[in-house]
Amino acid sequence: MPTTLSLPHLPSNYRLHIALFTSVTNAAHLHSQLLAKNPEYEYAFIDPSILVSHLQPISACFRAIRDLLDPDVGLRTPNVHSETVFSLSPTHNITDSYRRFGISPSSAAVLAIKILDTSLASYSESNTLERLTSIVEGTEVDFDTKDIRKLTDLIKVKKYYKLKDMGYVDQLYKKKGRNIEEKSEEEAWRDLEVAVLGAMALRSLV
Amino acid sequence: MTIAIGLEGSANKLGVGIIRHTPSKPAEILSNIRHTFVSPPGEGFLPKDTAIHHRSWVVRLVKQALKESGATVKEVDCICYTKGPGMGAPLQSVAVAARTLALLWDKPLVGVNHCVGHIEMGREITGADNPVVLYVSGGNTQVIAYADQRYRIFGEALDIAIGNCLDRFARTLNISNDPAPGYNIEQMAKKGKHLIDIPYTVKGMDCSFSGILGFIDAYAGEMLSGAEKRDPDTGELITPEDLCFSLQETAFAMLVEITERAMAHVGSTQVLIVGGVGCNERLQDMMGIMARDRGGSVYATDERFCIDNGIMIAHAGLLAFQTGFTTPIDESTCTQRFRTDEVFVKWRE
Amino acid sequence: MPPRPIDGTLLKQGAEAHVYRSTFLLPNVPCLIKVRPTKPYRHATLDMRLTKHRCVSEARLLNRCRSMGVLCPAVYFVDEKRGEIIMEWIEGPSVRDFLHDCIDGASDPGKEEDNVDVRLDALMENIGQTIGKLHDIDIIHGDLTTSNLMLKHRENSGTTSEPQQGSQALLTADTSLLDFDVVLIDFGLGQVSNSDEDKAVDLYVLERAFLSTHPRATRLFDIILDSYKRNCLGSAVVLRRLQEVRLRGRKKSMVG
Numbered sequence: 014m015p016t017t018l019s020l021p022h023l024p025s026n027y028r029l030h031i032a033l034f035t036s037v038t039n040a041a042h043l044h045s046q047l048l049a050k051n052p053e054y055e056y057a058f059i060d061p062s063i064l065v066s067h068l069q070p071i072s073a074c075f076r077a078i079r080d081l082l083d084p085d086v087g088l089r090t091p092n093v094h095s096e097t098v099f100s101l102s103p104t105h106n107i108t109d110s111y112r113r114f115g116i117s118p119s120s121a122a123v124l125a126i127k128i129l130d131t132s133l134a135s136y137s138e139s140n141t142l143e144r145l146t147s148i149v150e151g152t153e154v155d156f157d158t159k160d161i162r163k164l165t166d167l168i169k170v171k172k173y174y175k176l177k178d179m180g181y182v183d184q185l186y187k188k189k190g191r192n193i194e195e196k197s198e199e200e201a202w203r204d205l206e207v208a209v210l211g212a213m214a215l216r217s218l219v
Numbered sequence: 220m221t222i223a224i225g226l227e228g229s230a231n232k233l234g235v236g237i238i239r240h241t242p243s244k245p246a247e248i249l250s251n252i253r254h255t256f257v258s259p260p261g262e263g264f265l266p267k268d269t270a271i272h273h274r275s276w277v278v279r280l281v282k283q284a285l286k287e288s289g290a291t292v293k294e295v296d297c298i299c300y301t302k303g304p305g306m307g308a309p310l311q312s313v314a315v316a317a318r319t320l321a322l323l324w325d326k327p328l329v330g331v332n333h334c335v336g337h338i339e340m341g342r343e344i345t346g347a348d349n350p351v352v353l354y355v356s357g358g359n360t361q362v363i364a365y366a367d368q369r370y371r372i373f374g375e376a377l378d379i380a381i382g383n384c385l386d387r388f389a390r391t392l393n394i395s396n397d398p399a400p401g402y403n404i405e406q407m408a409k410k411g412k413h414l415i416d417i418p419y420t421v422k423g424m425d426c427s428f429s430g431i432l433g434f435i436d437a438y439a440g441e442m443l444s445g446a447e448k449r450d451p452d453t454g455e456l457i458t459p460e461d462l463c464f465s466l467q468e469t470a471f472a473m474l475v476e477i478t479e480r481a482m483a484h485v486g487s488t489q490v491l492i493v494g495g496v497g498c499n500e501r502l503q504d505m506m507g508i509m510a511r512d513r514g515g516s517v518y519a520t521d522e523r524f525c526i527d528n529g530i531m532i533a534h535a536g537l538l539a540f541q542t543g544f545t546t547p548i549d550e551s552t553c554t555q556r557f558r559t560d561e562v563f564v565k566w567r568e
Numbered sequence: 569m570p571p572r573p574i575d576g577t578l579l580k581q582g583a584e585a586h587v588y589r590s591t592f593l594l595p596n597v598p599c600l601i602k603v604r605p606t607k608p609y610r611h612a613t614l615d616m617r618l619t620k621h622r623c624v625s626e627a628r629l630l631n632r633c634r635s636m637g638v639l640c641p642a643v644y645f646v647d648e649k650r651g652e653i654i655m656e657w658i659e660g661p662s663v664r665d666f667l668h669d670c671i672d673g674a675s676d677p678g679k680e681e682d683n684v685d686v687r688l689d690a691l692m693e694n695i696g697q698t699i700g701k702l703h704d705i706d707i708i709h710g711d712l713t714t715s716n717l718m719l720k721h722r723e724n725s726g727t728t729s730e731p732q733q734g735s736q737a738l739l740t741a742d743t744s745l746l747d748f749d750v751v752l753i754d755f756g757l758g759q760v761s762n763s764d765e766d767k768a769v770d771l772y773v774l775e776r777a778f779l780s781t782h783p784r785a786t787r788l789f790d791i792i793l794d795s796y797k798r799n800c801l802g803s804a805v806v807l808r809r810l811q812e813v814r815l816r817g818r819k820k821s822m823v824g
Contacts, residue, residue, distance in 0.1 A: 021591050022575055071593045075645065085649060182637040182701045189801065207642030207656065211631040214643045214654075218624045414613050423711065423757055468611045475609050476583075483583035508609040 026132040037151035041118035057097035057126040062166040073100035103212035225533025228313035229305025236530025237288040249288030251530040270308035299536025302330030303557030310553040329536035330546040337493040340531035345518035356494035357382035374424025384428040411464025488515025604651035619651040664714035696795025710757030712774035768809035
């Protein structure tokens with residue numbers, strides 16, 4: 014089932030429609046339509062292997078919508094969907110952000126997000142969800158952290174978000190021969206999640 | 220009813236004041252006169268020259284103050300003098316004068332802390348009962364609040380005082396020392412409009428002005444040697460007036476910020492500004508806006524009391540004298556360093 | 569930049585910042601929003617510059633601290649132009665409140681005082697270790713007080729859980745204090761520095777805050793220092809420096 018939600022601190026008429034797919038077969042087509050700027054394909058298509066939790070893409074949407082609505086900031090990319098992909102990035106390089114966080118022609122898993130203003134007369138929830146679940150050809154799975162983490166490529170995440178200093182102090186103490194209590198798997202994921210959210214939040218400050 | 224004469228000379232002003240305290244009545248200022256040693260533009264006042272100035276004027280000033288007050292020597296209960304802090308030579312010359320008067324007239328001496336003098340006079344004049352005090356002068360920058368019989372220092376300038384920063388800046392720009400460099404900077408700042416980016420250094424409730432001085436001295440130096448400085452937005456030339464404006468806006472914002480922190484810390488909404496820099500109307504305005512935002516108000520005095528004077532020494536000395544405090548003649552020294560919080564404030568609850 | 573109305577509960581209106589409790593992204597993710605309001609007494613350009621600079625500096629420090637492995641609120645979102653930081657909500661009492669409750673609790677006839685002491689000692693050990701870690705990653709907090717140290721129940725359920733642990737629960741709970749983490753908050757005066765002097769002053773600030781808390785605090789602060797000494801790699805030099813800082817006092821003597 015796709016997820017729909019509105020975000021706190023933003024006008025409630027801005028709604029996210031999110032669906033996660035595995036075993037995707039039409040990534041090449043989706044990618045080509047993005048390059049062709051086909052308005053029918055104006056979605057945020059995200060590569061889920063760079064995601065560590067469900068908060069990460071929602072946070073990117075939050076930022077994209079906030080920048081869209083803020084006359085002092087505005088979008089740096091053509092639309093709120095491309096801006097969402099860009100908002101996943103810890104740097105200002107837009108091209109890199111599409112390549113690293115967006116889908117590639119060979120993607121086997123896709124997170125698709127559609128952001129719409131529900132106050133517009135043209136808005137229909139059922140049409141939106143129907144289109145969202147059919148535009149990507151693959152197996153829809155739940156959009157939740159558990160399913161996302163099955164797809165995470167930790168090496169890529171650490172590289173793209175420049176997380177080599179993560180847990181630096183424990184490593185330092187280990188080198189000095191101290192016994193450091195291993196973190197639980199859940200704690201390690203949580204650390205990773207907040208490190209990624211932090212890197213995204215600090216993008217503007219780079 | 221008690222009467223005190225106060226002698227102040229810790230910096231370049233020599234002041235003599237006579238005050239009368241009557242129980243449950245406001246203090247009466249019988250006289251309050253001052254003579255200032257003004258150095259030429261581009262020069263500060265040297266201790267030696269200042270001491271000579273004080274020595275040559277003190278007798279005239281005491282006589283004139285007595286005459287104006289209408290009080291007789293017999294009616295005077297004590298001789299108050301500034302024990303410190305301040306410049307050594309000028310302090311000593313005034314202490315000698317005070318001791319001489321005490322022996323001549325056979326009156327007890329009361330050594331007074333200069334900063335406490337400012338605070339007590341400010342409270343008396345403005346009616347602020349328990350304010351956070353910003354004490355800003357040529358030698359001091361302190362944020363003070365009263366607790367448990369002491370004026371405690373919550374924050375201060377870690378290097379040079381704000382007044383010193385203004386004075387030295389005036390020297391760089393060759394601004395006149397008459398009537399005071401800070402006054403002339405204030406007048407020039409009114410004509411400034413471009414804010415240049417100056418180092419802003421606040422650490423908790425402390426601040427620092429040496430970075431500002433270094434920066435603006437270098438900037439002004441380049442300007443004076445012919446380099447054109449322009450505002451990045453308008454492309455207009457930066458003028459000496461803009462420098463004065465920028466200096467005031469930045470340095471005073473730092474002072475207001477540390478004062479606000481202290482007010483939040485002690486839960487006070489009153490703020491009293493004392494000391495020579497406290498005369499500055501822009502500083503008073505800024506402080507007023509901050510205090511109003513906190514639901515309180517600012518108290519300030521005019522140049523008669525802000526600038527170093529004898530009456531504040533007489534007033535604070537008399538408060539101490541009334542609690543039984545005197546300074547024996549063989550202990551009537553002065554000291555360049557004398558912290559505000561060293562004074563036991565017996566006269567307050 | 570016009571202030572933006574904040575959707576949340578105002579918790580504290582300090583001299584520097586307003587603090588709200590709210591939620592981030594989802595209703596089950598509590599957050600804290602710290603806003604540095606415009607100061608109308610300041611020149612608008614200067615105000616903007618300071619607000620932005622401080623907001624950026626604090627967000628960077630929090631991120632560095634958390635990411636390198638010392639617990640502090642994670643940064644969720646930064647709007648430096650409006651001086652806003654949205655950060656992780658830390659549920660738990662401050663060490664200040666906890667100590668107060670301990671003192672009240674200890675005077676309770678029904679309570680085992682020894683037990684309280686054991687818990688306090690464990691907590692002090694933990695504080696010393698946490699500050700040691702902070703200094704080993706060259707972060708100076710700048711305002712170490714018992715209010716800026718929080719106690720957070722250690723939990724394993726990720727972002728969504730939010731155990732309601734007050735200090736009373738912490739005191740009376742059967743679990744040992746080792747189930748609680750010390751979390752540092754409010755890095756508004758912090759900086760990155762490897763200077764022993766800065767680290768020593770950091771400890772000195774905490775010492776003064778502790779000693780003004782209550783009479784038993786001397787013993788407690790000694791445990792913190794002992795733990796710092798054993799845990800922090802650079803502790804020897806910093807503690808020597810602390811002796812000097814103490815002698816000097818924070819306040820220099822002054823000239824009129």
